[in-house]
Amino acid sequence: MDKSWISKPRNDNAYIDGVRNFIKFAMEKSSINGKILCPCRKCYNNSSFVPEVVEEHLVWNGFLLGYNVWVFHGESFVTSPSEIECPSFAPGSTNAQESSSRQDGLGGLLQDVFGIMGTNLNTEQVMNETIPNNLEECNDEASASGFLGEQNLNERSMHSSPSETIRYKNLVKDCDQELYPGCKNYSKISFILRLFHLKCLNGWSGKSFTMLLQLLKDSFPKGTSLPSSYYEAKKLIKELGLGYEKLHICPNDCMLYWGETMNQEYCNVCGSSRWTMNKDDDGGSDDLRRKKKPAKILRYFPLIPRLKRIYMSSKIASLMRWHDEGRIKDGILRHPADGLAWKSFDDHYLDFSSDPRSVRLGLASDGFNPFRTMSTTYSTWPVILIPYNLPPWLCMKQSSFILSMVIPGEKGPGNDIDIYLQPLIAELKQLWNGVDAFDASTKQNFIMKAALMWTINDFPAYANLSGWSTKGRVACPCCGVSTDSRWLKHSKKFCYMGHRRWLEPNHSFRYQQNQFDGTIELRSAPISPFGIDVLRQLEGTSYKYGKGSKSSKKRMREEVASSANQVVDEVGTTNQVRVFEDADEFIGDGHDTTRKDIIGGKNNVAINFITTI
Incomplete structure (x- = not known):
């Protein structure tokens, strides 16, 4: 379809005709209840309207620039005849009819997970029961009873182990298995994936998920293939890959048991145990046989497999080059690629920027209370990565975010977040040098x-991630030591002035004393430090991670009494008598307490004194 009308003036007849042809195409391909998404420059494909309103928006606001592949309006990414869908079974066969009635795309998902095209994988030998004979005639979009074939099997590099081959074969079998005899809409695995999606959206517990599975299993016809518990369903989904790693952490955030310290039992900094101990545990043989429970667990989601998975999908892989091939380069800031930071980075690192498939990432992190109540003080910190290669209408969608890790509470990591970021930094260093991947x-x-x-x-x-304190006299990371701060003695806090330094040298505000702080501003704007300046500042500095061992606020009375006796015994009898010689002066005449009673109560006095300390 001709799309040259998008760049023409909105009052041009060619533009108006193009809008009407687009609406006609979208109504045929993607209309829902007579409405389609509006791709104008204000709606950004976020709102649906009837065709008349969409036409009015497109003529008044203009068509969304850069939206050249109408993926939200029914246009496919297929661009060549070799990528046209074709059935893999003989026409008229029962399997072909069933396949066409259930297009869940799970075959393509399995191809992305396992990458069946590879010289090390004998596809015909392993999958001879599931791969049709005419597989080579179809592309990666063709459906074959839940399995999608791929052309040129040996073009893709894959290192498949026998265990992965068995996993792949079992999953293909589950994709072909009906949910119950006669079900045409869902296969076994597609239905379970749908249930897991609903579980995540609505916050179902594992117990409620198991109860729902049991109810559905009783309701469906005999012969249903549903698992009977949440545990069994989770085992099936786990085979799709992209899991996470559980890394143990010191309870005081001193160190991560990872790499060389993976097998250690105690922290190198504070000496705390890696495991939690119950109050009744005394280190006996029964306690040793009991399964140990980690004191703190970091859930880390490896980055490299997830980036590889992005490029294993032919649809998303082409969009990862949008910032270089599909972006309109007219000097208007619509995407981070239009900014100075992106362009300066490309100029400095030509080896990196020479390939548009190089991934630019952003990192976001903050704490939140997962229990949805302010009465419970608990802070969990997710770390999320955003791939900015994607077009703006995709890169900021939740489905495009990459969850990197979940830092457990109950308190935020603070400056010790560096301990948690170690695995991510190691992978980023590896990715800077480059890893092998396949572009589908x-x-x-x-x-x-x-x-x-x-x-x-x-x-x-920002202070936790950068290492620069955002409090106090030099709180601005950009100004650094040139931060203009003043202490307000009555408010007991700092205020930050000097904002007139960024004005033009002859600006009138620089000379208006009464309207500002009573001074004339003649200084120039401070220069932000470069990376080499920051590294120079950090030379020779050392930081001790961890929040220290948590000493108990209350000590056992027996321990306190023992300490008190030791302290008093060291004083000696002479000092005891000297301390209480003038006891009658502060006891008073109305009391019959004797000197012996006071001296005999030395333990209680010492106990209270030490406990107060």
């Missing part, structure tokens, strides 16, 4: 690189 859109192997360019957070979290 071009069907080529390439060296995938990635760089972290920005962090997105509020000012307190």
Whole structure:
């Protein structure tokens, strides 16, 4: 379809005709209840309207620039005849009819997970029961009873182990298995995936999920293939890959049991145990046989497999080059690629920017209370990565975010967040040098690189991630030591002035004393420190991570009494008598307490004194 009308003036007849043809196309392909998404420059495909309103918006506001592939209006990413869908079974067969009635796309998902095209994988030998004979005639979009074939099997590099081959075969079998005899809408695995999606959206517990599975299993016809518990369903979904790693942490955030320290039992800094101990545990044989429970767990989601998975999908892989191939370069800021930071980075690192598939990432992190109540003080910190290669209408959608890790509470990590970021930093270093990956859109192997360019957070979290304190006299990370701060003695806090330094040298505000702080501002704006300046400031500095061992606020009375006796015994009898010689002066005449009673109560006095300390 001709799309040249998008760049023409809105009062041009060609533009108006193009809008009407677009609406006609969208109504045929993607209308829901007589409405379609509006791709004008204000709606950004976020709102649905009837065709008349969409036409009015497009003529009045203009068509969304850069939206060249109408994926939200029924247009496919298929661009060549070799990528046209074709059935993999003989026409008229029962399997072909059933396949056409259930297009869940899970075959393509399995291809993305396992990458069946590879020289090390004998596809015909392993999958001879599930792969049709005419597989080579179809592309990666063709459906074959839940399995999608791929052309040129040996073009893609894959290192498949026998266990992965067995996993793949079992999952393909589950994709082909009906939910119950005669079900045409869902397969076994597609229905379970749908249930898991609803569980995540609505916050179902594992117990409620199991109860729902049991109810559905009793309601469906005999022969249903549903699992009977949440545990069994989770085992099935786990085979799709992209899981997470559980890394143990010191309870005081001193160190991460990872890498060389993976097998240690105690913290190198504070000496705390890696495991939680019950109050009744005394270290006996029964306690040793009991399964140990980690004191704190970091859930880390490896980044490299997830970036590789993005490029294994032919649809998303082509969009990862949008910032270079699909972006309109007219000097207007619509995407981070139009900004100075992106362009300056490309100029400095030509090896990285020469390939548009190199991934630019942003990192966002902040704490939140997962219990949805303010009466409970608990702070969990997710760390999320955003791939900015994608077009603006996709990169900021929740489905495009990459969850990197979940830092457990109950308190925020503070400056010790560096301990948790170690696995991510190690992967980012590896990605800077490049890793092998496969681009499904071009069907080529390439060296995938990635760089972290920005962090997105509020000012307190900015201090934790950058290492620069955002409190006190020099709170501004950009101004550094040139921060203009003043202490308000009555308010007991700092205020930050000097904002007139960024004005033009001859600006009238610089000379208006009474309207500001009573001074004439002649200083120039401070220069933000460069990366090499920050590294120079950090030379020779050392920081001790961790929040220290948590000493108990209350000590056992027996321990306190023992300490008190030791302290008093060291004083000696002479000092005891000397301390209480003048006891009659403060006891008073009305009391019959004797000197012996006072001296005999030395233990209680010492106990109270030490407990107060």
